[in-house]
Ligand SMILES: NC(=O)C1=CN([C@@H]2O[C@H](COP(=O)(O)OP(=O)(O)OC[C@H]3O[C@@H](n4cnc5c(N)ncnc54)[C@H](OP(=O)(O)O)[C@@H]3O)[C@@H](O)[C@H]2O)C=CC1
C-alpha cells in the first residue's frame with residue numbers, strides 16, 4: 001500500500017500533510033509516517049544556527065560574540081547575555097559543586113563533553129585535582145557499574161561479535177578519520193571491579209579525556225573502543241537494562257580471531273603509527289595480546305606498562321626520603337597479575353641498568369603474593385607464565401602478614417584489586433621493620449584500596465610514606481598533616497603517548513618506560529618532598545607530560561624507531577607546542 005493512500009485513509013480520504021486545512025507542513029513525510037514506513041534521516045553539513053549549537057566541537061554556548069551570533073544565524077537561539085569562557089567555567093564549577101552525589105557530577109561532566117568540548121577540557125585542565133576523581137577513578141568505576149542506566153549517546157565505538165567480518169566497516173562509521181590514539185577494553189577487568197562487559201566503555205572514554213586534558217592530544221584524534229565478546233557477570237546477564245551482548249564471554253580461537261581482525265583493521269584504516277592502548281583486559285588475555293602485537297603494531301598496555309612506569313617513578317623519587325639505591329631495597333607485592341608483575345619487571349630492569357647485574361639476579365629481591373600465598377619455587381609448575389620469573393627459593397607462606405614477617409620488605413605494594421588487605425597488623429609490622437616504610441595501595445577504585453591513607457599513617461604512627469591508586473584527602477595525625485600521593489598511571493600514559501605521537505614512533509620499548517619513569521621522578525620538587533610526597537601534584541601535569549613526552553621521544557629517536565624527521569632540537573618545547581589548547585576560537 002502506498003504512503004499516500006495510508007495518509008488519506010487516516011484523514012478520511014483527504015491528505016492534510018502538506019499544510020492543507022491549516023495543518024503543519026510535513027515536507028519529508030516524517031510526522032505522518034507509520035513505524036513500518038521508511039523515511040530519510042536528513043541532516044545539514046554546514047554548521048550554523050541550531051546545528052552549530054548542537055555540535056560539541058564548535059559550540060561555545062553563551063560565549064558566542066554578538067558578531068558571531070549575527071554571522072552564524074544564532075540570533076534568538078541564545079539568551080542575550082554574552083559570557084566569556086572564564087565566566088562559563090565559574091558558573092559550571094559552582095553548579096558542579098552543588099551535586100552531593102559523585103555520579104551526578106560525572107553525568108554533568110559527560111553532558112558538558114557532549115555539549116561543549118572546549119569548555120569541558122578547559123574546566124578539566126584548570127581544575128584537574130578537583131575533577132580527576134570525577135571523570136576518572138573512583139567515580140568512573142561507579143559509572144561503569146551503572147553504565148546501562150546512565151547511557152545516553154555513544155561516546156565511542158562498540159565492536160561486538162556481531163561485527164565479526166565487518167570491523168573495518170565499523171571503524172569507518174566513526175566520524176573522525178585521522179586517529180592517533182585508541183584506548184580499547186574488552187571490559188573483563190574493570191579497575192578492581194571485575195567483569196563489567198560492555199559497560200567498561202566508561203574506561204576508554206575516561207582515559208582518552210585524560211589523553212587530551214593531561215597530555216594535550218587533540219580530542220578528535222582519540223578513539224574509545226569497547227570490544228564486546230559477552231560477559232561472565234551473571235548480574236549483568238540478568239539485567240534487562242544491560243547494554244551489551246547477553247551471552248557468556250567468547251574465549252580461545254573465537255576471541256583471538258576477533259582481536260586479530262580488529263588489530264588488522266586498525267592498522268589498515270589508521271596506519272602504522274596509531275597507538276593502541278590496551279586497558280583493563282583480564283590478565284589471561286592482556287599479556288598474550290601485548291606480546292603478540294608488540295612486534296607488529298604500536299601497542300601499549302597501560303595496566304602492565306603504564307602502571308610499572310608510574311610506580312618505578314615513585315620509587316626512584318622516594319629514595320630521596322628513605323635513602324639508599326633501588327638495589328638496596330626489598331619489595332613485596334600483594335597481587336601478582338598485570339600491575340604487580342609489570343611493576344616488578346620494570347624495577348628489576350632498572351636495577352639491572354643501574355648495577356649492570358643480570359635481570360635474573362635483580363629479580364631476586366622482589367617477591368610477590370597471590371591469592372594462594374607467596375610465589376615460591378615449589379609452586380612453579382602450576383603458575384601462570386607471567387608469575388614464573390618470581391618463583392624464588394623459599395618455603396611456602398600462606399598469608400601476607402607471614403610473608404611480610406618472612407621477607408622483611410622495605411617496600412609494600414598492593415596490586416590485588418582486593419580492598420582492606422593491608423590490615424593493621426601488616427602496616428604495624430612494616431613500621432616495626434622500617435624507619436620509613438613505603439606503602440603503595442594501588443588498587444582502584446577507593447573501595448578496593450588495600451588500605452586508606454588514614455590507616456597507613458595512624459597504624460604506622462606517622463612513619464609510612466604512602467601513595468594510592470585512587471586519591472585520598474590529607475590526614476592529620478598527632479598534630480601533623482600528611483599528604484598522600486596518587487600512584488596512578490594517569491601520570492604516565494598521556495605524556496608517554498604524546499612522546500610516541502610527536503616522534504612518529506612505530507613501536508614501544510621498555511627503555512621508553514624507564515625514560516618516562518625517570519622524567520616523572522625528576523619533576524618531584526623539594527617542596528613536594530618536604531610534604532612527604534613522591535609524586536608531583538597533578539596541577540602541573542601538562543608541564544610534566546611535556547617532559548615525559550620529550551624523554552620518550554628522545555628514546556624513540558635514539559632507538560631508530562622514530563619516523564618524524566628531522567628530530568626537533570628542543571623536544572620539551574616541541575611537545576608543548578603540539579598540545580591541544582581548549583580556549584575558544586573566533587569564527588569568521
Ligand atoms: N594505580 C594504578 O595506576 C593502577 C591500579 N591497578 C589496580 O590494580 C588492581 C589489580 O589489577 P591487575 O593487576 O590488572 O589485576 P589482575 O587480575 O591481573 O591481578 C590481581 C592479582 O591479585 C591477586 N589477588 C586477588 N585477590 C587477592 C587476595 N585477596 N589476596 C592476595 N592476592 C589476591 C590475584 O591472585 P591470583 O593470581 O591467585 O588470582 C592476582 O595475582 C586493580 O584494582 C586495578 O584497579 C591496575 C593498574 C593501574
Ligand SMILES: CC(=O)C(=O)O
Pocket residue numbers: 137190191192280302303443444469488489490
Ligand atoms: C588505573 C588503572 O588503569 C586501573 O586501575 O586499571
Ligand SMILES: [Mg+2]
Pocket residue numbers: 191279280302303
Ligand atoms: Mg586500567
